[in-house]
Amino acid sequence: MNSDLHGALAACKTLPTLPTVAAQIIELSSQEDYGLSDIIDIVRNDITIATKLIASANTPQYYRGEPAVEISQAVSRLGFKSTMMIALSFSLSVKANSEEQSEIDLLSLWRRSVASGAIARLLARELGLKDPEACFLAALVQDIGVLALSQAAPQTYSTLSETSHEALCAAEKAAFECDHSAVGAWILEQWKLPSEITELVASSHDFATLTLEAGSRKDQWCIAISGLLADAMLAGDQFQAARMVWLIDGVCGENNGTESNIVPLIADAVREAEALFEAQLVQEPIALLEASKEKLFEVMTDASRDVSDDKVTQLEKRVSMLERQGQRDSLTGAINRGHFHAELDRLFIDSTNTHRPLSLMFIDADHFKQVNDTYGHLAGDEVLKWLASAFTELVGEKGLVGRYGGEEFVVILPNAAEKDAMLLGQDVCDYVRDGTVTAGDANIQVTVSIGIATFDPDSKLRGTRDLIFAADQAMYFAKQSGRDLCIVASALPTPPQAVAAAG
Numbered sequence: 001m002n003s004d005l006h007g008a009l010a011a012c013k014t015l016p017t018l019p020t021v022a023a024q025i026i027e028l029s030s031q032e033d034y035g036l037s038d039i040i041d042i043v044r045n046d047i048t049i050a051t052k053l054i055a056s057a058n059t060p061q062y063y064r065g066e067p068a069v070e071i072s073q074a075v076s077r078l079g080f081k082s083t084m085m086i087a088l089s090f091s092l093s094v095k096a097n098s099e100e101q102s103e104i105d106l107l108s109l110w111r112r113s114v115a116s117g118a119i120a121r122l123l124a125r126e127l128g129l130k131d132p133e134a135c136f137l138a139a140l141v142q143d144i145g146v147l148a149l150s151q152a153a154p155q156t157y158s159t160l161s162e163t164s165h166e167a168l169c170a171a172e173k174a175a176f177e178c179d180h181s182a183v184g185a186w187i188l189e190q191w192k193l194p195s196e197i198t199e200l201v202a203s204s205h206d207f208a209t210l211t212l213e214a215g216s217r218k219d220q221w222c223i224a225i226s227g228l229l230a231d232a233m234l235a236g237d238q239f240q241a242a243r244m245v246w247l248i249d250g251v252c253g254e255n256n257g258t259e260s261n262i263v264p265l266i267a268d269a270v271r272e273a274e275a276l277f278e279a280q281l282v283q284e285p286i287a288l289l290e291a292s293k294e295k296l297f298e299v300m301t302d303a304s305r306d307v308s309d310d311k312v313t314q315l316e317k318r319v320s321m322l323e324r325q326g327q328r329d330s331l332t333g334a335i336n337r338g339h340f341h342a343e344l345d346r347l348f349i350d351s352t353n354t355h356r357p358l359s360l361m362f363i364d365a366d367h368f369k370q371v372n373d374t375y376g377h378l379a380g381d382e383v384l385k386w387l388a389s390a391f392t393e394l395v396g397e398k399g400l401v402g403r404y405g406g407e408e409f410v411v412i413l414p415n416a417a418e419k420d421a422m423l424l425g426q427d428v429c430d431y432v433r434d435g436t437v438t439a440g441d442a443n444i445q446v447t448v449s450i451g452i453a454t455f456d457p458d459s460k461l462r463g464t465r466d467l468i469f470a471a472d473q474a475m476y477f478a479k480q481s482g483r484d485l486c487i488v489a490s491a492l493p494t495p496p497q498a499v500a501a502a503g
């Protein structure tokens with residue numbers, strides 16, 4: 001932020017101020033010793049926030065068999081962090097909504113915030129992020145910088161009548177050398193909001209990371225893409241909505257290992273937010289999103305459509321980025337199941353042509369459910385990431401590591417005979433058994449069971465399907481034999497190819 005703008009903001013007497021309830025919550029969270037009863041005392045004094053918290057506790061995400069009817073039930077169901085985030089969200093959104101003396105279209109801005117918050121929280125949940133409510137809050141307050149800029153530099157700001165949010169940001173940068181995300185983050189810092197929220201607001205226009213390339217932060221992605229989708233939905237821009245839904249579909253689908261069906265979930269999230277905020281956001285969200293999907297299909301299949309080259313080129317760029325990204329599992333960075341099959345097919349053909357062996361390793365983490373149950377799902381995720389990086393390091397140039405699904409990995413080893421693969425498999429078992437994964441305060445130890453099958457010129461295996469089946473059977477045999485073992489398919493009592501043929 002340049003010094004002129006900083007000076008104007010610091011001198012401005014009409015900047016948005018922090019509502020009392022929000023200030024009390026932030027103050028509480030900065031203390032060392034507090035409990036749920038302290039936050040209950042704060043929110044019970046504000047009937048609007050208390051009602052919203054109870055309503056939030058009764059949404060499907062938090063519902064526990066019977067409705068929460070009292071604030072204490074709601075708060076104990078939501079937990080401190082979510083209660084704080086939700087209470088701040090409602091408290092700050094009420095504030096933004098009640099700001100009346102302004103040149104800018106506050107109602108549209110507020111609708112954008114609410115829709116974006118609902119979508120960001122949904123995406124954070126879909127991606128299994130730690131704190132979806134933080135994404136909700138950050139998305140909800142992401143445009144507070146617009147209010148600040150319009151108050152601190154009203155004359156300049158009133159000339160920036162841009163039609164889209166992206167164009168508004170560009171105009172702000174030209175006028176102030178920064179856009180409203182930086183100003184918003186500054187305001188939230190003054191208010192002493194948690195730094196995770198301030199950081200998310202600061203990066204809310206990081207549109208360069210829309211395809212969630214390796215290294216990008218998923219929570220930042222949720223905020224940036226939800227804002228653009230909210231814009232498209234509120235403007236009824238089917239083309240833009242289609243692009244965003246399609247990018248989201250790709251990222252969520254790959255994350256969950258299944259085809260994503262995000263449209264009805266987005267529509268439900270937007271409707272839920274409408275009910276909670278008593279707002280009318282989008283007339284028919286599902287109809288709009290479904291129509292936008294059709295629109296995308298038309299554009300992609302009909303080259304003669306009346307769509308500017310620019311839009312098509314942008315879309316093609318996104319397609320190729322997504323295709324590249326679509327080869328990797330976003331949690332572990334290992335190749336994903338679809339790409340594993342493609343690579344195995346290719347290497348199997350190579351192996352047939354060159355008469356060289358091809359080995360396949362199936363690796364399954366032992367008692368992984370227990371890891372999740374004991375340490376939590378996020379710690380389980382850390383273990384999966386650690387396993388994938390350990391496999392990648394041990395396998396090195398010798399092969400390709402993939403995530404087959406859940407806690408199951410595969411390693412393709414071209415040119416590896418059965419005994420080479422077996423030696424590597426034993427190294428993997430030893431390495432994992434001796435290792436420790438640190439997740440938060442926990443030190444976690446796991447073991448893996450490995451099955452190996454090898455295709456070579458003498459093999460009875462007829463294709464990749466047999467190879468996969470054989471390696472999988474060997475892995476199950478390792479499980480049945482006590483786990484933490486590496487077994488080759490040729491050592492099984494019933495050769496897997498016979499089982500496969502019989503099956």
Ligand SMILES: Nc1nc2c(ncn2[C@@H]2O[C@H](COP(=O)(O)OP(=O)(O)OP(=O)(O)O)[C@@H](O)[C@H]2O)c(=O)[nH]1
Binds near residue numbers: 366
């Ligand atoms: N944390 C985390 N857990 C996952 C993921 N994918 C699958 N799982 C969990 O992996 C566990 C697999 O459990 P099971 O199939 O019962 O197998 P297991 O507990 O490993 O037992 P054995 O395979 O018999 O040793 C389930 O609890 C899944 O929820 C993921 O991406 N992250």
